[in-house]
Amino acid sequence: MPIQITALTDPEPRPSSFRLAWLAAGTDGAPTGSAYLRLFTREGQDHLAELDVAVHPAERRRGVGTALLERALDGARGEARRSVTASAEADSDGAAFLTARGGRKVLAITYARLALADADLPAIAARAARPHPGYRLVSWDGTVSDELARTFADSRRAMDDMPMDDTDYGTVVWDVARVREIAAAIEKRGEVLHTVAAVAESDGTIAGFTELVVAGDGEGDGQHYGTGVLPEHRGHGLGSWMKAEAIRLAREAHPNLSGLLTDTADSNTYMRAVNDRLGYAPTHKTVTYQFDL
Numbered sequence: 001m002p003i004q005i006t007a008l009t010d011p012e013p014r015p016s017s018f019r020l021a022w023l024a025a026g027t028d029g030a031p032t033g034s035a036y037l038r039l040f041t042r043e044g045q046d047h048l049a050e051l052d053v054a055v056h057p058a059e060r061r062r063g064v065g066t067a068l069l070e071r072a073l074d075g076a077r078g079e080a081r082r083s084v085t086a087s088a089e090a091d092s093d094g095a096a097f098l099t100a101r102g103g104r105k106v107l108a109i110t111y112a113r114l115a116l117a118d119a120d121l122p123a124i125a126a127r128a129a130r131p132h133p134g135y136r137l138v139s140w141d142g143t144v145s146d147e148l149a150r151t152f153a154d155s156r157r158a159m160d161d162m163p164m165d166d167t168d169y170g171t172v173v174w175d176v177a178r179v180r181e182i183a184a185a186i187e188k189r190g191e192v193l194h195t196v197a198a199v200a201e202s203d204g205t206i207a208g209f210t211e212l213v214v215a216g217d218g219e220g221d222g223q224h225y226g227t228g229v230l231p232e233h234r235g236h237g238l239g240s241w242m243k244a245e246a247i248r249l250a251r252e253a254h255p256n257l258s259g260l261l262t263d264t265a266d267s268n269t270y271m272r273a274v275n276d277r278l279g280y281a282p283t284h285k286t287v288t289y290q291f292d293l
Contacts (some may be wrong), residue, residue: 007020037075049076104289107164110263110266190219218255219257222250
């Protein structure tokens with residue numbers, strides 16, 4: 001069956017990226033699949049794109065996915081990208097598809113969930129209350145205050161060396177404007193951004209942080225975003241401390257919250273151990289594949 005591919009326009013480019021999109025259809029015009037290519041535009045990642053290809057189950061193994069993948073990779077080349085990544089659940093048809101078409105496995109990520117109804121909340125609260133000499137915890141909702149904005153933006157370099165294995169990930173360059181853009185985007189979606197940070201008593205700078213996003217109605221599952229500790233402050237248990245406090249505050253602020261979700265690279269043994277100690281249970285695993293252009 002002939003495949004018709006139509007290029008689409010992304011109506012809402014983001015401050016740090018834009019998307020190209022394609023829709024596949026049969027001769028009758030009925031949609032059979034789609035591809036979305038997110039192209040990063042910020043310094044440090046403007047070589048990279050992320051691809052999501054989806055094909056209707058009834059239309060698979062008819063060349064639709066291959067046609068969409070080829071069109072997307074051509075689009076990435078046209079935008080002077082050198083690397084395109086795509087993810088699929090481990091051992092799935094999607095993973096087999098990406099492997100068969102030249103995708104190189106570069107990263108494995110384990111997803112985990114903390115069911116709050118079953119969590120040992122007293123133990124988590126005790127961990128959050130445990131003193132860490134030389135440090136104190138602060139927290140805020142939404143956008144960081146002017147007082148902490150500069151040091152918070154500077155602390156984001158804690159994520160620069162997070163394990164990404166063989167992924168051509170580049171470096172995310174942070175400044176105060178970008179920190180505020182992210183917070184504003186989350187608020188625009190109707191969600192709440194909670195941040196907990198560890199402050200070094202010696203100079204008042206932020207040594208590490210953890211972020212958690214919760215739906216505006218406070219129900220369902222919250223999603224952990226970044227957690228990081230600056231290299232010069234590691235070895236003091238700050239990651240576990242901050243994350244325990246984030247759980248405690250989320251439970252207090254959102255009593256109807258069902259659980260908390262997190263995802264961690266398999267090679268990030270430190271953060272996986274933190275999650276294990278706090279009671280997170282693995283749910284599934286994804287694999288990231290890279291196409292080197």
